[in-house]
Amino acid sequence: MPEIIPPEYWQRRTTLALARNLLGKFLVRANGEARMITEVEAYDGESDLASHARAGRTRRTAVMYGPGGTWYVYLCYGVHEMLNLVVGPKDWPAAVLIRGVEGCHGPGRVTRALGIDRQLNGTKSHPAFGLWLEDRGVKVPRRLVHATPRIGVDYAGPVWAKKPWRFYFDPAELPAAARKRAATANSSRPARRAKRAAGS
DNA sequence: TACTCGATCGGA
């Protein structure tokens, strides 16, 4: 039932729709850890003054110009690794920042919790690289998805700083069936690992 | 090469 989402899925338009689609999907690591995405932020095109791509194509932003389904990981404030998924077709610089997963809020905390760093920058969302996305059957109803301005982008000026491109939802508000699916998906693999570890 | 400033977080 868990379905690995191929990188190509993220290569279409539009950035905002793909950002919302990311909610309820699972970030999965090679060690079996899986976390449901609950909060994201979209960065779309060079005209978006909050985006790193506002500076155009540079060594740092080159990955954003690549095809969707690629990880963009960078160091923020010299301290925090930030995980983004590049979205959209090749040559359109856009990315979605993973700001939160179930039980873990804050982009810097998400990467720390999952052991993600810049080594993954430029790799695809695919098991071959140790970090990928799965659809585990959790559908997030539209009415549960909230949109607000993005966090920490005042430098972008009033127009772009106010774009309501941060999306999040509360897993506790999911319908019972979806909540159960999310809980099962979250616990199954780690539980098996825990048992193995305890037995050995 | 020098300088500025972060898509943040935790502690005072």
Add this chain to the structure above:
DNA sequence: CCGATCGAGTAA
């Protein structure tokens, strides 16, 4: 409210 901590981008 402030310091940490370092690399990208820009100007020189």
